[in-house]
Amino acid sequence: MAGMPSLADLVWARGYTDPVRARCHTTSGRELVPSRRVWRGAGGPSPLPGASPTPEQATVGALDGLTFAGPHQQPVTLPELLGLAESDALLVLHRGRLVHEQYLHGYEPHVPHFNASAAKSYLGLVAAVLAHEGQLDRGAQVAKYVPELAGTAFGDAQVDHLLHMGTSMSYAGRPYDKALEAQRYFAVVAPRLRPYGYSGPDSIREHLATARATGAPGVEFRYENGNVEALAEVLRRVTGVTTSELLSEVLWSRIGAEEDAYYLLDPEGAEAACGGFSATARDVARLGEMLRCGGAAGGRQIVPEAVASTVVSGAPDGYARRVRFPAAPPDSPASLSYHDLWWIPNDPYGSFLASGIHGQRLFVSPGLDLVIVHYASQVVSPAVPQVPLVQAFLAIGRHLGG
Template sequence: MSTDKAEPRRYVPRGEDFLLLSPTWQAHAYRNVDSMFATRPIRRGQQAFPLKRAAEIAVEYETGGERRGIDDYIYRANVAGLLVLQGDTIRLERYALGLEEHLRWSSMSMIKSLTTTLVGAALQDGAIASLDDAVSLYLPALRDSAYDAVSVRNLITMSSGVDWNEDYTDRNSHVNRYSKSLGDKVPGGVLALMRSVRGLHKPGSQFLYNTGDTYVLGALLSAATGRTLADYMSSKIWSRFGMEFDAFYTLESEGGQEIGGSRAGMALRDFGRFGLFLLHGGVIGGETVLPPNWLDDAGSRVFTLDPSTNSYGADGYGYSWWIDPDGAMVAVGFAGQTLYVNRKANVVIVTLSCQPQPPFAASYDIDIRSERFAFKDAVLDRIREGG
């Protein structure tokens, strides 16, 4: 019999169920990642980058033969947070599903694109000598594994060639074994999993989406820079560019290695500020944080994709950025998280969502991908028109 007093407690789902949650639990879990997993803060600086505010854009789009507006999009696409920046000016900012301005929402795999941006910073610093360096040069623990033949470039382009199963509905898949290790907070558990995977293709020859690759990349960044990933993100971008709130990386275990590829927590406007950092060319206070041409290379189609084969509808993949058919760079995360960065149009769109996942998605008859493209195109049209 328990002797604990019946004090108020907040329930959160088990970490191992994070990718398998019903729509009833998604929003609660995505707002409370730091209660489900071990985390490390990404510290903000003393001053936030000031975002201006202008008239809200009146967005209308058409799907299914019907005209719809902003509220329709939020409701139909299960949107928790929506932000549109035209340069450094907010043109739209909305919250739903319990999300508030100061709350950190799970990045899901959007953090892959942000973590990979730190590879550019490490190259600029000289901490990483070349994208063609072998992974094992920085992570000796992966020598004599499938990653021994893999380069940094292979990691950031999802072409390591290892045999990885990213099936979210299969509890025995690599990605769910990874998720269980995080939930159980096993020290060294994820790296042991990465050592166990076998090589399937020649590194660099084929694109295969692999959350484990970005875990390896985060560990490599920590080893190369001699700093925690959270501290390096803070010192290079987060505190210096002027993010408004502390963020966090999820850890593999208490006090352990950051997870570079999933489950970070950030506030809506700070996702937008990261996109603005890219619109500024990776320059902060006159200092170039990223190498010349880094953003052009990161946003190029290293691999050309069939849009029907990925949840976003991207037709290419660059340096851990999905490429929109219109050429924009997009960070994409599970259940509908997107950070859309259109450098040509000077526009950033952040969407934080709770899109239903299998098996629950089968009863949801809205084509969210088409809805999102129609809304995005309508936003760009209104901005081009000066609306």
């Protein structure tokens, strides 16, 4: 089980000091605020080779004999590792076949699970497709598409800066603090989280309008939700449809999903695009397998191969080439890259991943023929050590590859 943070750490943890409370949020988000479905399409689900017909028959144990490094480099088994990470699900696909499927803490395969910031990567993929098709100009100023954002940190940046977290800003004249701004963002989206006497923005768009640049765009990597929300508004203006409709049209209705996904909505009815997305583990695995196969699934091209193949190779030089996870210690090496809202470990296998705050991950490794979906409800606190899951994923891939 995850450790408990100290009382002095409660603000940073945003109240999620108990995995049970975090799990209630990650599996029941649409019961707390309004939501909009991401339609799975009219056709039947695509087969997932190796998938069990019922949760009780899920494939468990195939990898239990492996040993991994724990948070303090201690040897741990897979069940121990999943316990430390407060895991809800683990799916492993190797060469297109589901070789390990496991659900914990009562979580079930048909229930959409909060993806948190992993959703940023899915939106980045949609934006890359639209840019490839000529509907979106990466080099254009955001204000060209969203005139109301002119004069803000986001409106004066280019679309490509949003895709690489390349803006520097402060909100409403406050000194920028990432943890505090994350709390204020959630207060905008979910009125129930607002403190007594709250007088801030009532919608995501109002929140974005208070952002002022504190530096030139394209110079510094700053992982900030506002970049993704501004990008989502750009895509809504370009296509004329909601974020939910767009994700369904470009991806969800074409990958053979079993279940609808959904987005949480702000009080104005706009999707919380930076992290309010939920979907089943199996359907996220289908998305990852499509990307592993160069954008193809079910005998047809879902995403242009030129887009799928450049998630890793297209990473720009400069501010997005050497970065670290937001939760990583500031003295840790900046060894990752970041491209179109995807994290790139820069390993020998061409891997890339989408990652969310409570331990949600979609890991795709073409060189290892590997796709892994991990869902968790881990406590968010510097008092709780991060579990080295990416290293474990690579070890699983090397084991399966012999």
